[in-house]
Amino acid sequence: MVVDPRVSDPRPETLAVLGLPAVAIGAMEGADRGPGPRRRGGGLSTIWADDAGAMDLIVHHLHELGHRRIAHMAGPPGLAHTARRIAALRSAARQLRLDHIVSVTTDHSDRQGAKAARRLLGASLRPTALICHNEVMAVTAAGVATERGLRIPEDVSIVSWEDSALCRAFHPPLTALTREPGSFGRRAAAEVLHLLAGARPRRLQDPLPSLEVRESCGSPPAP
Incomplete structure (x- = not known):
């Protein structure tokens, strides 16, 4: 199994040369070109999630609540899913005519999540909503917001890309994408x-x- 596909990932070509059967967890660059020639016993299947569709769900929900300034605490810049989600956010922003959209890449950790949240929430024109790539960063961002005297969701709304017991146990409970990882x-x-x-x-x-x-998640504060 090939995990965490990267931008211009060399592994599919290497596996093809070796003739090894493999499954990529996540869409691989060039996967839509078809299986192509393969050696006996080889071949790369992909099982992938619709990152663009998931981002649309989040952005349209925030837009309907009235948010026009949305920040995205993304994952590592070399990962293919990070690039897809950033591109999907920009596409949704163009569709909805949102001008104040920003993505900040991180390593998915609470430490870099806190650093990103402080940078975003300390801006002169701070976002009214944060989209976080996992629940650890979402909880960390909520902590930074509280540290700065901001209320959730009255001053800033927070969405986690991943759901878990942490999202449900946090106060206030965090809006999140839910899926079946098992x-x-x-x-x-x-x-x-x-x-x-x-x-x-x-x-x-x-x-x-x-x-x-x-x-x-709630309506943004009045201008």
Whole structure:
């Protein structure tokens, strides 16, 4: 299994040369070109999530609440899913005519999450909503907001890209994308067996996650 696909990732070509069957967890660059020639027993399947569709769910929800200044605490810049999510945010912003959109890359940790949140919430024209790539950064961002005397969601709304018990236990509970990671893993394992049995590689799309709206999102403060 190939995890965390990168921009211009060299692993698919290497696997093809070796003739090894593999499953990429996440869309790979050039995966839509089809399986192409392969050696016996080789081939790369992908099981991927619709990052653009998920970003649209979040941005449209925030837009409907009245938010026009949205910041995105993203993941590492070399990862393919980070690039896709940043591009999806920009596309949604163009569609909705949002001018105050920014993405800041991090290493997914609480330390860099806190640094990014302080930078964003300390800006002269601070965002009224934060989209965080995982629940650890979302909770960290909420802590930074409280540290600066900001209320959630009255002054700033927060959305986590990943849901967990942490999002549900936090006060206020965090709005988050919900998915079935266990099902995703089982499908990936089944696809490995599919390739080992001699079947052709294929692209499998994970169901679009839903947005679980909780108390961390509300209308932005009056101008």
